Amino acid sequence: MTVHLKQDEPDTSNRLDGMKQGVIGQPISRVEGLAKVTGTAPYAAEYPIEGCVEGVLATATITRGEILKIDKDSVLGMPGVIAVIDDPRLTTRAAQGTANEAPQQSPRTVCYWGQPIALVVAETFEQARDAAKHLAVEYRPHDGAPLSPDAVEPEEQEDETVRQGDLVHAMSEAAHSVDVTFTTKGHASAAMEPHAAIAQWDGDQLTVHASLQMLNYNISELADAIDLPEEKVRLVSRFVGGGFGSKLGVSEETVAAAIAAMQLERPVRVVMSRQQVFQCIMRRSETTQRLRLAADQKGRLTGFGHEALVSNLPGETFAEPVLQSSHFLYAAQNRKLMLEVARIHRMTAGSVRAPGEAVGMPALEGAMDVLAERAGIDPVELRLRNIPKENPEEGLPFSSHKLAECLREGAEAFGWDSGPRKPRQKRKGEWWVGTGMASAARVHNVGEAKARVTLKPDGTALVETDMTDIGTGTYTILAQIAGEMLGLDPENVLVDLGDTRHPRGPGSGGSWGASSSGSAVYVACKALREELADRVGVTETKLDLADGKVAGGHSLAQVLAGEPLAREGHYEPGAIADDFTAAGFGAFFAQVRVNHFTGESRVDRMLGAFGFGRVLNRKTARSQCLGGITWSIGAALTEALEFDPRDGHLVNCDLAEYHVPVHRDVPDLEVIMVEERDPAASPIQAKGIGELGMCGGAAAIGNAIYNACGARLFDYPMTPDRVL
Ligand code: MOS
Numbered sequence: 001m002t003v004h005l006k007q008d009e010p011d012t013s014n015r016l017d018g019m020k021q022g023v024i025g026q027p028i029s030r031v032e033g034l035a036k037v038t039g040t041a042p043y044a045a046e047y048p049i050e051g052c053v054e055g056v057l058a059t060a061t062i063t064r065g066e067i068l069k070i071d072k073d074s075v076l077g078m079p080g081v082i083a084v085i086d087d088p089r090l091t092t093r094a095a096q097g098t099a100n101e102a103p104q105q106s107p108r109t110v111c112y113w114g115q116p117i118a119l120v121v122a123e124t125f126e127q128a129r130d131a132a133k134h135l136a137v138e139y140r141p142h143d144g145a146p147l148s149p150d151a152v153e154p155e156e157q158e159d160e161t162v163r164q165g166d167l168v169h170a171m172s173e174a175a176h177s178v179d180v181t182f183t184t185k186g187h188a189s190a191a192m193e194p195h196a197a198i199a200q201w202d203g204d205q206l207t208v209h210a211s212l213q214m215l216n217y218n219i220s221e222l223a224d225a226i227d228l229p230e231e232k233v234r235l236v237s238r239f240v241g242g243g244f245g246s247k248l249g250v251s252e253e254t255v256a257a258a259i260a261a262m263q264l265e266r267p268v269r270v271v272m273s274r275q276q277v278f279q280c281i282m283r284r285s286e287t288t289q290r291l292r293l294a295a296d297q298k299g300r301l302t303g304f305g306h307e308a309l310v311s312n313l314p315g316e317t318f319a320e321p322v323l324q325s326s327h328f329l330y331a332a333q334n335r336k337l338m339l340e341v342a343r344i345h346r347m348t349a350g351s352v353r354a355p356g357e358a359v360g361m362p363a364l365e366g367a368m369d370v371l372a373e374r375a376g377i378d379p380v381e382l383r384l385r386n387i388p389k390e391n392p393e394e395g396l397p398f399s400s401h402k403l404a405e406c407l408r409e410g411a412e413a414f415g416w417d418s419g420p421r422k423p424r425q426k427r428k429g430e431w432w433v434g435t436g437m438a439s440a441a442r443v444h445n446v447g448e449a450k451a452r453v454t455l456k457p458d459g460t461a462l463v464e465t466d467m468t469d470i471g472t473g474t475y476t477i478l479a480q481i482a483g484e485m486l487g488l489d490p491e492n493v494l495v496d497l498g499d500t501r502h503p504r505g506p507g508s509g510g511s512w513g514a515s516s517s518g519s520a521v522y523v524a525c526k527a528l529r530e531e532l533a534d535r536v537g538v539t540e541t542k543l544d545l546a547d548g549k550v551a552g553g554h555s556l557a558q559v560l561a562g563e564p565l566a567r568e569g570h571y572e573p574g575a576i577a578d579d580f581t582a583a584g585f586g587a588f589f590a591q592v593r594v595n596h597f598t599g600e601s602r603v604d605r606m607l608g609a610f611g612f613g614r615v616l617n618r619k620t621a622r623s624q625c626l627g628g629i630t631w632s633i634g635a636a637l638t639e640a641l642e643f644d645p646r647d648g649h650l651v652n653c654d655l656a657e658y659h660v661p662v663h664r665d666v667p668d669l670e671v672i673m674v675e676e677r678d679p680a681a682s683p684i685q686a687k688g689i690g691e692l693g694m695c696g697g698a699a700a701i702g703n704a705i706y707n708a709c710g711a712r713l714f715d716y717p718m719t720p721d722r723v724l
Contacts, residue, residue, distance in 0.1 A: 001567055002450075003527040005519075006574035010399075010679035015526065016484055016614070017677075020546035024484045027619035031475045031495070032239065041239045044211040045196035045271045052198060053082055055260050055270040056128040057252060058118045058135045059280060060110040063345050063647045065141035067108045070118050074136035080127030083264060084135065086118040089225055090256040110139065111313055112347045113649035114279035116252040121260050121268060129273075147648040149286065149311045149342035157319050157339040162327065162393055165334030167292060170303030174294035176375040177303075182291065182363035184716045186641030187284035188658055189352050193241025194277045199257035200267035207234045210254045213243040214507030215466040219500050221250045226258050233258075237498040240508075243470040245351035246281045248509050278653030282350035283641055285310040285320040287359050291367035294334070299377040301386050304332035306364060311342040312349040320349060321356035325441035325695065326364055328398075328581050331388035346648045351509070353631060354691035357442045362635065362716060365438035365699030369706070378418040379703070380411050380587075383439050391581040399680035400687075402611025403439060403585035406674050410609030411437070413672055414589035423710035431593040433604070434708025438699035440586030440610065444515075444678075444687040446573045447506030451520035453482055454566040455528050457557040459548035460492045464502040467517040472690055473620030477514055478521050480617060481684065485525030487545025503568055511584075511688025514616060516571065519683045524569030531567070535559050571683060580680045584692040586610035588632065588700035594709040599720035601705050603633055603665070608697065609672040613687030618673065621689050625671040628693015633661045635694065636701035637717050 016024050035041035060067075072084040088108065110117065120135060122128035146152045171177050197210035206228065212218045215235045223230040240247060253270040260268040272281075287310050294303030308322035319341045326337060352358070372379040387404055390397050411418070416437065426433040451465035463482050469475045474497060479490035486493075496502065505517045526540070533543040536554055544551030550559050591604040608629050615621045638659035642651045652658045677685040698716055706712045711723050 002570050003523055003567055004570040005523045005683060006572045007576050007683055008574040009576060011683050012679045014677065016684060019484045020544060021484045021487050023480050023490055025615050025618055026480065028476055028480060028490060028617055029619060030473050031479060032469065043193050043239050043241055044209045044237065045198065045269060047198055047209050049198055049200055049267045052267040052269050053121050053123060054125040054128045055119045055121045055256060055268050056132040057116040057256060057270065057272065057276060058120055058132040059276065060113060060115045060117050062110055062139045062141045063113045064145035065110055065139050067110060067117060068138040068140055071136040075120060075131040075134050078131045078134065080123035081131045082121045082123065084118055084120050085256065085260050085263060087259050090119060090252055090259050091116055112345050113647050114347060116280055119256040119260055119270065121264065145345040147344055147346065147643065147645060149309055149344060152342050152344060154309055154340035154342045157341060160323055160337065160339040162335055162337040164393065167303045167305050167334045167336040170294040170334035171292055174302060175297040176295045176299065176371060178291065178293040178367050178370045178374065180291050180367050180370060180714055182289045182366055182714045184287045184359040184362065186286045187352050187635065187639050188278055188641060189244035189246035190655065190658060190660055191242030191244055191246055194272045194274060195251055195253045195281060196271040197254040197257040198267060198269040199261035201261060201265065205232050205234060206258060206261065207236065208254060208258055209236045211240050211247055212237045212250065213240065213247045213468055213470055213509050215468065215498065215500050216504035216507060218250050222254060222258060225255045226262065235500045237468050240468055240470040243508060244353040245355065248351055251281055275653045278658065279650050280347060282348045283346065284352035285312060285349040287320060287322055289322060289363040291363060293367055293371045295371060295375055299375040299382045299385050301330050301332035303334040304330060305336045307338040308360065309340045309342060311344045311346065313345065314343040316348060318350050320359065322360035324356035324360060324443055325583065326360060327393050328391045328583065329439065329441045330386040331392045335393065346643055347650060354442060354694050357695035358635065361441060361696035362698035362702065365696045366702050369436065369703040379437050380407050380416060380418060383407055394581065396579065396581045399580040399582040400676050400678040401585060402674045402676055406585055406587040406609040406611050409672055409674055410587040410589055410607055413670065414607045416589060421707060423707050430596045432596060432709040433591065433593045434704045435589065435591050436700045436703025436707055437587060437589045438696040438703060440588060440608065440692055440696040442511065442584050442688065442692040442695040444582035444584055444681055445510045445512040446682050447512050447516045448572045449505030449516040449520040450503035450568060450570045451505065451517060451524055452503050452566055452568045453521060453524035453528060454564050455486060455560065456564045457560045457562050459488065459556050460494065461486055461488055463493060463495045463521055465497060465517055465520065466500050466502045466504045467513060468498050468508045470508045472508065472513065472624060473617060474513060474517065476620060477518060477616040481518050481521045482525055485522065485529060488548055492548065511690040515682035515684060515686040515688065518616060518686060519571040520569040522569065522684050523571050524567045527567040527569065528565060531565060532559055576680055582681050582687060584610065584612035584687050584689065586692055588697045590700040590704045592701055592704035592708055594705055594723060599723035601637055601718060601723060603667055603701060605667050607670040607672065608693055609674055610692055611674040611676050612689045612692055613676060613678040613681050614685040615673055615675055616686055621673060622671045624690050625693040626669055628691065629669050629697050630661050630666050631694035632697025633665055633701065635716060636698035640717050
């Protein structure tokens, strides 16, 4: 039996707060943690499947052009080689993000260096890898492919453009103004687990174990790519070793494994090398961003301009949504926002952790720091003065808004000195020491989701949904929601995820996973409670469940009459989505030291204060924030994709050359959660948490570099050569 909840208005009933079990919000360790750290959790490539052969992708060595011939005979005689699959369908291109259709391309066309073009299948991985390297391919290259965003005339994304009032006039009348241009480099998702898939026929059904974030969407993509009806495909992703956007859509390894398994009638495994993951999955676009801020004597914004240039391949629909939070973060009557895309032949640009805000916020918050200095106003105070009462462009109310609290509580906990600020005031040996801060903001999204919850007479429950756990804690929080609602210890709730045979939902992406799938579980549990209440003759709100017992002396087994009871929850965001602007807010504070002689910057300490609705598990929520702040350190100081200007290929394509922060780069971080209930954000009053921790944090570090040593930098990452 399915129970449907379409949310059209705020849900103020606070059901999760009134329960007896008291497990919601508790900092419970991840239930799959032990399996992961002991190596017993199987990742996509690790399923032992009898007779499985190995596929390795061959990739293009030209930037743009046509494939004239793939000479299969060049490798078919090599040891162990079984087949070369050059089916044009395997080149789907990495998925573009959330709901965009990947455009079809002509089968024999190459549009970036490193693009997968064929799959070589052999008995062993080494044989397949060797043969893939030796596969002879004849190309007709097209010269002159534009490789850099400044080489082409960009296309305006008209849906993003906002023009309100007269920004130029506001700038000329302003008591204080800022007109600066920031740049950010491309980023890689760099998930630990490389992209991998095993495809196998099971009767007339194709089962694919893959590493994916959004199975409900991925099954349609895959079925489409291989011309099979969706009912014949089963996707399984029980454990995912990080996604960060790179596994939102199916990519070539999954499609290639499926096609090869169909053609060879054998199970086929395809694992991308680390270099292939970097070179052909997707990149975050580099950006160039002009910020114009006009303010009155008191630092109140009268004009706000944010114009960004990003890039992607011709025909791709994704454009890094740089302005996403700029639309509503600060009030100003005169506004101009514009996003442009340059069509160039670097690998596909797509969603990488916190698409948009991850790079938009560091630029905006860097510009705000310049304004604070020019206006002689404390940076925290400047932000407080510019918090709008409602969305300044659309006039919508905010569903909830904790920016001011985060700024104040964060400043207090950090020990922020709101006295007059001047750079180069503090030196310890060869290090200049400074502090900086920035606001955080990230839009909140939810999606339609279904989950089945079965309550069993033995006092356990089973939760089933195709939702994934990409390391974020889904297994744990869904057990907590069901445990709280049904009066069970979460240890007695078995959560079964990552299988398209289960009721489906929006998966993990855009920080919507917990609030969407959590709401489906909540709806199912509420329906179970109603049935139980009915059976014992009370109203649902009076039904007292705790520790596997029904208050009033009934055992669960009695009330269930020995039979399991199941309900499917179907949650759908309704009209409410158009009535509010919903976002997570926060504040970052950083202390940084900069070496006088080498220009090296080190983060000494960093604090983030965040308000993002109900916290379902204080440990997993905090861990998400820690991960986000760590990404902020990477974005500020080290992470940058470098492309060869001759052919556009990605040069630094592994973790030795693409520098993510390591333990030595990350000091003790402090996270403050400003708890709130957001009854409009979702039925469980939770908002997105995952990505907020990196939406602005890089600016707190950049602003601290300026405060430390006086170098005002406008280009991220702020590497030593730029500091000096
Ligand atoms: Mo996220 S970049 O939507 O996984």
